[in-house]
Amino acid sequence: MKENLLQTPTEPLLDYFNRFIPLSGEEKQLVSELFKPRLYRKRQYVLQEGDICVQFNFVVRGCLRMYKIDEKGNTHIIQFTAENWWLMDIGSFHGKTPSELNIDALEDTMVFQISHENLIELYTRAPKFNLIFRVLIENSFVSLQKRLLQNISSTAEERYLSFMQSYSHLTNRLPQVQMAAFIGISPEFLSRLRNKQVKAKS
Amino acid sequence: MKENLLQTPTEPLLDYFNRFIPLSGEEKQLVSELFKPRLYRKRQYVLQEGDICVQFNFVVRGCLRMYKIDEKGNTHIIQFTAENWWLMDIGSFHGKTPSELNIDALEDTMVFQISHENLIELYTRAPKFNLIFRVLIENSFVSLQKRLLQNISSTAEERYLSFMQSYSHLTNRLPQVQMAAFIGISPEFLSRLRNKQVKAKS
DNA sequence: AACTGCATCAAGAAATAACATTGATCTGGT
DNA sequence: ACCAGATCAATGTTATTTCTTGATGCAGTT
Numbered sequence: 001m002k003e004n005l006l007q008t009p010t011e012p013l014l015d016y017f018n019r020f021i022p023l024s025g026e027e028k029q030l031v032s033e034l035f036k037p038r039l040y041r042k043r044q045y046v047l048q049e050g051d052i053c054v055q056f057n058f059v060v061r062g063c064l065r066m067y068k069i070d071e072k073g074n075t076h077i078i079q080f081t082a083e084n085w086w087l088m089d090i091g092s093f094h095g096k097t098p099s100e101l102n103i104d105a106l107e108d109t110m111v112f113q114i115s116h117e118n119l120i121e122l123y124t125r126a127p128k129f130n131l132i133f134r135v136l137i138e139n140s141f142v143s144l145q146k147r148l149l150q151n152i153s154s155t156a157e158e159r160y161l162s163f164m165q166s167y168s169h170l171t172n173r174l175p176q177v178q179m180a181a182f183i184g185i186s187p188e189f190l191s192r193l194r195n196k197q198v199k200a201k202s
Numbered sequence: 203m204k205e206n207l208l209q210t211p212t213e214p215l216l217d218y219f220n221r222f223i224p225l226s227g228e229e230k231q232l233v234s235e236l237f238k239p240r241l242y243r244k245r246q247y248v249l250q251e252g253d254i255c256v257q258f259n260f261v262v263r264g265c266l267r268m269y270k271i272d273e274k275g276n277t278h279i280i281q282f283t284a285e286n287w288w289l290m291d292i293g294s295f296h297g298k299t300p301s302e303l304n305i306d307a308l309e310d311t312m313v314f315q316i317s318h319e320n321l322i323e324l325y326t327r328a329p330k331f332n333l334i335f336r337v338l339i340e341n342s343f344v345s346l347q348k349r350l351l352q353n354i355s356s357t358a359e360e361r362y363l364s365f366m367q368s369y370s371h372l373t374n375r376l377p378q379v380q381m382a383a384f385i386g387i388s389p390e391f392l393s394r395l396r397n398k399q400v401k402a403k404s
Numbered sequence: 405a406a407c408t409g410c411a412t413c414a415a416g417a418a419a420t421a422a423c424a425t426t427g428a429t430c431t432g433g434t
Numbered sequence: 435a436c437c438a439g440a441t442c443a444a445t446g447t448t449a450t451t452t453c454t455t456g457a458t459g460c461a462g463t464t
Contacts, residue, residue, distance in 0.1 A: 041306075044246045156410070175452060186411055191454055358439070377423060388440055393425055 010035055012060045013112050016084055020132050027126045034122050035112040040064075040105040046087075047103040053092035055113040059085055062109025063170070065178065068101050077182040080106075080170060086136060106178060156185045160193050212237060214262045215314050218286055222334050229328045236324050237314040242266075242307040248289075249305040255294035257315040261287055264311025265372070267380065270303050279384040282308075282372060288338060308380060358387045362395050 010032040017023050017031065035058070040046055046064060047053050057064070063082040066089065067075050078101065081087040092099035093116060114122065122129050150162055163183050164171055171179070180190040212234040219225050219233065237260070242248055248266060249255050259266070261283050268289060269279040280303065283289040294301035295318060316324065324331050352364055365385055366373055373381070382392040 039250070041245045041247065043243050177452070187452090188412080188454080189410060192410095195454080379423070389424080390426085390441080391439060394439095397425080 010037075010112065012084070013058055016058070017132060020135070021128060023128075027128065030122060030126055034118040035114045038111055038113055040109045040111065042105055042108055045102065045104045046111075047089060047092075047099055047101065049100060049102050050098050052096055053089040053099050053103075054116055055088065056093065056116075056119055057081075057087045057103075057111045057113050059083055059087065060110045060112060062105060062107040062111075063173065064103055064109055064111075065106055066101055066103045067181065075181045076184065077178065080167070080174065080178075080182065082170060082173075086140075090137075106174065151184070156183065156189065157193055157196075159183045160185075160190065212239075212314065214286070215260055218260070219334065222337070223330060225330075229330065232324060232328055236320040237316045240313050240315055242311045242313065244307055244310055247304065247306045248313075249291060249294075249301055249303065251302060251304050252300050254298055255291040255301050255305075256317055257290065258295065258318075258321055259283075259289045259305075259313045259315050261285055261289065262312045262314060264307060264309045264313075265375065266305055266311055266313075267308055268303055268305045269383065277383045278386065279380065282369070282376065282380075282384065284372060284375075288342075292339075308376065353386070358385065358391065359395055359398075361385045362387075362392065 010028075013035055014023065014028055014031060017027075023031070037060075040062070046055075046057065047066075049069070059081050061083055063080060064087055065077050066079045066081070066087060067077040069075055079087065087103065089099045089101045089103070091097065092101070096116070150159060154162065160183055163179060167174075176190055176194075177187045180187040183190065185193075212230075215237060216225065216230055216233060219229075225233070239262075242264070248257075248259065249268075251271070263285055265282060265284045266289055267279050268281045268283070268291065269277050271277055281289065289305060291301045291303045291305070293299065294303070298318070352361060356364065362385055365381065369376075378392055378396075379389045382389040385392065387395075
């Protein structure tokens with residue numbers, strides 16, 4: 001019957017920032033005030049197509065996915081986000097426009113969220129965060145570009161191998177259907193690829 | 203990979219109102235405009251402690267539960283809501299104050315929701331709904347009172363038996379853990395009670 | 405025309421998670 | 435000392451999710 005949770009202080013988040021640049025007491029205080037904890041359960045939507053993305057999310061534990069569903073009903077995963085990473089639909093968040101993407105939880109997931117409004121306040125009252133978030137975005141940008149390149153230049157098998165390398169921390173946590181939707185192949189074909197790998201090794 | 207849904211018209215809701223008091227075409231129109239369909243999957247939150255309850259929910263199919271988690275982490279279920287019933291945290295809804303309660307789905311559940319704002323509009327443009335919702339609330343109030351009385355005056359076994367009677371339509375649909383949390387006993391003890399009943403009958 | 409790289413569909417198998425039962429032991433109130 | 439009920443741990447039982455496999459199809463190569 002224990003279903004309690006959510007009573008968590010902002011520590012993991014503060015630790016995260018601190019590893020970036022040490023924060024002053026005041027800044028910590030600000031973070032604690034402006035970020036709100038929230039629990040999403042497996043399969044729960046964090047953002048649904050058509051809604052405006054109004055929260056910037058930091059995952060404390062669990063795992064989220066951001067994806068698009070095409071006209072045929074197929075799911076294409078843009079990003080997995082597990083512990084100590086950020087996620088939102090930047091376009092929708094900054095443009096305040098309806099999102100074409102969905103975000104939902106692959107596991108029970110605890111996040112800290114900051115609203116657009118509060119983020120602006122954070123920037124104003126502690127300009128240091130401009131730097132922090134700039135670096136964050138730059139990192140994300142780089143890995144996005146890398147992935148794009150990967151994608152347009154490789155076969156399914158190559159993409160699979162590369163995924164296994166880059167996401168080694170997630171590969172035994174994610175269902176294969178989800179990996180397939182990330183790599184861009186059918187789950188059945190992924191199953192066959194893995195099979196082949198195993199056989200090749202013996 | 204098909205994850206589409208939600209294309210339902212407002213019919214079940216209109217039927218429901220119609221059985222109460224026949225609606226005019228205009229009123230039907232209003233209902234269709236102001237209530238929005240929404241699908242919650244099993245275990246998804248409809249309302250989370252600390253949020254303001256901004257929607258009045260009518261369950262079309264599936265089942266919701268409203269509950270409180272106490273300091274020890276124990277869950278106490280206030281209400282189950284299945285087909286053709288209403289659910290929300292009235293206090294939070296009207297007072298626009300953060301709720302102390304949670305609502306989540308015990309099955310995949312389809313609801314029609316009306317926001318506070320739109321409900322006011324509904325009352326203004328079709329005063330007949332004042333009557334309808336008054337009667338609704340009165341009914342709920344009566345059964346709540348009944349339950350309270352039950353609760354303070356009976357042993358676990360009596361409460362169990364009474365539950366089985368009053369909720370006969372739900373008893374083979376709800377997991378026993380949930381019934382236990384409603385009746386206010388441990389799931390183990392509920393299991394023993396049932397066992398006893400079975401034996402008593404033979 | 406045949407071959408390669410993938411998709412789709414359907415059916416089972418395997419793994420995991422949710423739920424239920426049972427025994428043992430404990431507790432607070434009569 | 436007894437009763438109503440809790441708690442803990444182990445085990446059994448379903449369901450649900452995930453994975454694999456075979457059959458078949460199709461669009462581009464070769």
